[in-house]
Amino acid sequence: MAHRWTNTLTLNDATPRDVFLNRRQLIAGAAAGVGLVALAGQARAQDAALEPNSYEDITQYNNYYEFGTGKTDPAANAHTLTTSPWEVQIDGMVDKPGAYAMADIMDAMTIEERIYRFRCVEAWSMVIPWNGFELADLLDMAGVQSGAKYVAFETALRPDEMPGVRFPVLDWPYVEGLRLDEAMHPLTIMATGIYGKDIPNQNGAPMRLVVPWKYGFKSIKSIVRITLTDQEPPTSWNKANAREYGFYSNVNPEVSHPRWSQASERVVGGGLFAKRQPTLMFNGYEEEVASLYEGMDLKANF
Ligand code: MTE
Numbered sequence: 001m002a003h004r005w006t007n008t009l010t011l012n013d014a015t016p017r018d019v020f021l022n023r024r025q026l027i028a029g030a031a032a033g034v035g036l037v038a039l040a041g042q043a044r045a046q047d048a049a050l051e052p053n054s055y056e057d058i059t060q061y062n063n064y065y066e067f068g069t070g071k072t073d074p075a076a077n078a079h080t081l082t083t084s085p086w087e088v089q090i091d092g093m094v095d096k097p098g099a100y101a102m103a104d105i106m107d108a109m110t111i112e113e114r115i116y117r118f119r120c121v122e123a124w125s126m127v128i129p130w131n132g133f134e135l136a137d138l139l140d141m142a143g144v145q146s147g148a149k150y151v152a153f154e155t156a157l158r159p160d161e162m163p164g165v166r167f168p169v170l171d172w173p174y175v176e177g178l179r180l181d182e183a184m185h186p187l188t189i190m191a192t193g194i195y196g197k198d199i200p201n202q203n204g205a206p207m208r209l210v211v212p213w214k215y216g217f218k219s220i221k222s223i224v225r226i227t228l229t230d231q232e233p234p235t236s237w238n239k240a241n242a243r244e245y246g247f248y249s250n251v252n253p254e255v256s257h258p259r260w261s262q263a264s265e266r267v268v269g270g271g272l273f274a275k276r277q278p279t280l281m282f283n284g285y286e287e288e289v290a291s292l293y294e295g296m297d298l299k300a301n302f
Pocket of ligand 1: 058061062063064065119120121155174202203204215217218219220221222
């Protein structure tokens, strides 16, 4: 696996010791931090001020309805998911459609650390040190054809391993989608790890999407299929309730959810008496992504 270490200024003295040691191993294997993408670099400089949530918070408070709708259900139940071997079907408008083995993807990709804010539509948030690769690199591997405009994603559907899919909470399998330019944006990653460890099943092993400027439900877990298309793909929460959940779902403190305000958020792990903090436009990534939506009415395209 290729490692590119472009984030040495972020996790600071507050870094847990095991992560620190892990990072040193990564640095040892790195090509001396070459290839810093200017834009992503900017985002990471900004993230230097972020203090990540604990590994406990990140892996014990989850949404993964295939394993139950309670926040602790995924951590309790997701061990039943077989994540190795794993294949991802990449199809639709690509030059090289087919079943890609996860092991081959990991060999081909450059793994980086990205410390991102994570904002759930339910108005809680965390800061998560992901490990992963840019989705653009994976799409480039498959060769995106010129007519493609959107990317559709699908989660595994395994009734024998997923106790939650007995209940029709959502129309299984969980599906999501992005516009192609959103998918190709350097902030958009496929996460394969957290705090330098393999991503736990409850967080979406072996590979889940992370789009830090959108509400968390866009970040689809345990992906088995990626389809390039020229049509806006259906998305699970929009199918469940189109009035409440749009295709874009960009974090926006000025556009309320029909049943609650999105102006502030509760930081998970902040304790019982912690103050809510203001939610930032595009979750704090406005400088990097606002241009994607120039001229669009963000209230209509929620
Ligand atoms: N992906 C699948 N397949 N199933 C889900 O229920 N929940 C989404 C998203 N991805 C979900 C999913 C929601 S609502 C959120 S907030 C995030 O995963 C939660 O990610 P986390 O548990 O790693 O914090």
